[in-house]
Amino acid sequence: MSTTNSTDAGSDEFFLLGIPGLEAAHIWISIPICATYIIVLLGNVVVLLVILVEQSLHQPMYLFLSMLAVSDLILSSTTVPKMLLILWFEAGEISFDGCLTQMFFVHAVFALESAILLAMAFDRYVAICDPLRYRAVLTKLLVGRIGVLGMLRSVCIVLPFVFFLKRLPFCGHHVIPHTYCEHMDLAELACADITVIIVYSLTVIFLAIGLDVIFIAVSYVLILRAVFRLTSKDARLKALSTCGSHVCVILTFYIPAFFSVTSHCLGHNVPHQIHIILANLYVMVPPIMNPIIYGVKTQQIWDRILKIFSPPRSVP
Numbered sequence: 001m002s003t004t005n006s007t008d009a010g011s012d013e014f015f016l017l018g019i020p021g022l023e024a025a026h027i028w029i030s031i032p033i034c035a036t037y038i039i040v041l042l043g044n045v046v047v048l049l050v051i052l053v054e055q056s057l058h059q060p061m062y063l064f065l066s067m068l069a070v071s072d073l074i075l076s077s078t079t080v081p082k083m084l085l086i087l088w089f090e091a092g093e094i095s096f097d098g099c100l101t102q103m104f105f106v107h108a109v110f111a112l113e114s115a116i117l118l119a120m121a122f123d124r125y126v127a128i129c130d131p132l133r134y135r136a137v138l139t140k141l142l143v144g145r146i147g148v149l150g151m152l153r154s155v156c157i158v159l160p161f162v163f164f165l166k167r168l169p170f171c172g173h174h175v176i177p178h179t180y181c182e183h184m185d186l187a188e189l190a191c192a193d194i195t196v197i198i199v200y201s202l203t204v205i206f207l208a209i210g211l212d213v214i215f216i217a218v219s220y221v222l223i224l225r226a227v228f229r230l231t232s233k234d235a236r237l238k239a240l241s242t243c244g245s246h247v248c249v250i251l252t253f254y255i256p257a258f259f260s261v262t263s264h265c266l267g268h269n270v271p272h273q274i275h276i277i278l279a280n281l282y283v284m285v286p287p288i289m290n291p292i293i294y295g296v297k298t299q300q301i302w303d304r305i306l307k308i309f310s311p312p313r314s315v316p
Contacts, residue, residue, distance in 0.1 A: 014099050014174045014189075016082070016092035016181070019276050030087035033280075036288050037080040043291030044069040050304045057300055060138040061127075064120045065294055067147055068249075071113045072287035078105040079180040079283050086179055096170075099181040100162050106180065106283060107161065108154040110257065111204075113286065114212045115150035117250055119143075121219040124246055128239055129226045157204055164197050165190075178276055180283070205261065216250060245293050252289040256282035 018026055051057045051066045079102065085091040094102070127134050161183045168190035178185045184201065187194045220243065227239045260278040263270040295301055 012096050017177045018086045020177045026087040040076045040287040044073050047291045054304050060143050063143050075109040076287045083179045103181040108158040111154040118212045119146045121216045125219045248293050253286045256285050
């Protein structure tokens with residue numbers, strides 16, 4: 001293939017392979033992925049509708065939850081439909097601009113969800129550690145500003161990846177051994193030095209996402225300290241139950257991402273199929289678990305769901 005410079009790279013076609021080495025099992029792999037995507041759509045749409053319809057749920061915690069549901073829908077819808085086309089029909093063709101767009105949404109939504117989880121931790125901190133000032137501090141205006149700042153931060157973090165990749169020359173093959181476009185998989189196809197992208201990636205991981213994790217951990221340490229100082233056993237159990245659902249969501253979000261990043265850093269020791277499976281988990285596990293965890297653990301949402309879907313009782 002002739003050398004392709006950065007000017008005409010945008011017109012090139014790339015090809016997503018899916019999961020190399022497991023082509024014979026693609027159909028079987030697609031079954032749980034398709035089922036998961038259906039559950040993601042139904043679960044997150046139901047949560048959004050319940051929060052929208054129920055006036056009593058127009059509170060900061062549930063507004064953050066609705067942001068999380070929208071983010072989950074965007075993340076899964078950006079990756080899974082194309083993933084299924086690859087697994088079902090080997091339709092892995094994707095333009096360079098389309099690949100950049102998919103990569104942008106995957107990483108931007110991931111950064112946004114991290115910011116939302118931090119905001120939810122702050123919400124629980126104020127609610128438990130300073131409950132008398134909760135309504136004064138967590139106003140709808142502040143919630144809206146946090147959402148906007150989270151989106152701006154995500155865009156500012158991810159746009160440099162697009163800028164760096166746009167300027168790279170791609171003079172070799174255009175085959176991406178993955179089910180969706182990740183920035184490192186795309187960068188590794190370039191016939192140029194990608195040190196800047198690697199350094200910037202590590203900087204984002206440690207200074208943006210890493211700081212989110214640290215602040216979330218500090219928030220929950222302070223929350224737990226305040227909870228165990230409560231004199232009422234029922235109050236302690238209620239606070240722990242509420243925080244437990246948040247901790248479950250946080251773990252299902254960060255753990256798959258952590259293992260995906262770790263497997264990328266240790267790529268020479270980890271089979272590429274394992275890396276791809278881990279990368280798929282981090283875009284599919286949080287979107288399916290978030291509505292399940294909140295639907296089961298949050299009594300107000302669960303009660304409203306039961307009310308909507310339970311058949312009306314006949315009047316004698």
